[in-house]
Amino acid sequence: MRRSDQPTIITDAERSPSDQLRSRQRRYILMMSIRGVCLILGAVLVTAEAPLLWLWLPLCAVGMILVPWLAVLLANDRPPKDRHRLHRPGARRPRETGPAQIGPMPTQSPAGRIIDVEP
Template sequence: MKKQPVLITDAARSPDEQYRSRQVRYVTMMTVRALCLILGAILVSIRPPLLGLWLVLCAAGMVFLPWAAVLIANDRPAKSKAERAASALAAKQQATLPQHTPEDVEYLTIDVEPTADGHWVPSEPRQGDKG
């Protein structure tokens, strides 16, 4: 028996792994559809009681399973509880952050120079600098 590795991350499954799982679901559903067709043929040949009901169920399986299989195979996996919480938090933070234009922002420049003893002292303002 192949032992599965321990999951130590909250990262999503790889795209290849997701694709493989969707392929398995699709093939499984199409196999059930084929079994509905075979079962319908067997039922017609042995004529059990309530044959009409059984044939309707088999026909429903043959009609609706391909539709459902395509929808399920093309759907991405559902978000985990942690992913939903993280996206809700990100949306909340994005909505509450103030938006500033570059003209609105006041930039602070710290200008210091080293001294001979290794300390840093503010440099003298140059002509034209704001004080």
């Protein structure tokens, strides 16, 4: 059965780029909100002179430094490509092709010599 004869299954379709962007934006906003909470919490703890301040301030500082870095990394990340996903038992794998040809495609003449053809 050729690949074009196989039906397309909607669950195999990738998410649209706008949907991917929307989910990355939501994740970024959530993580930056956590950073804001760490900043406010650290300021409140210092002002209130909370017990165990030596423990809470480094935790808030890690949240204020590490979370934005992770938020940017995850916001710029894309979902994995199909070739990296697990192979379904019933599906056929696409055929591997050789390296891509750069430039004009060579053809063979009747004498067996290769002739470069201009596009």
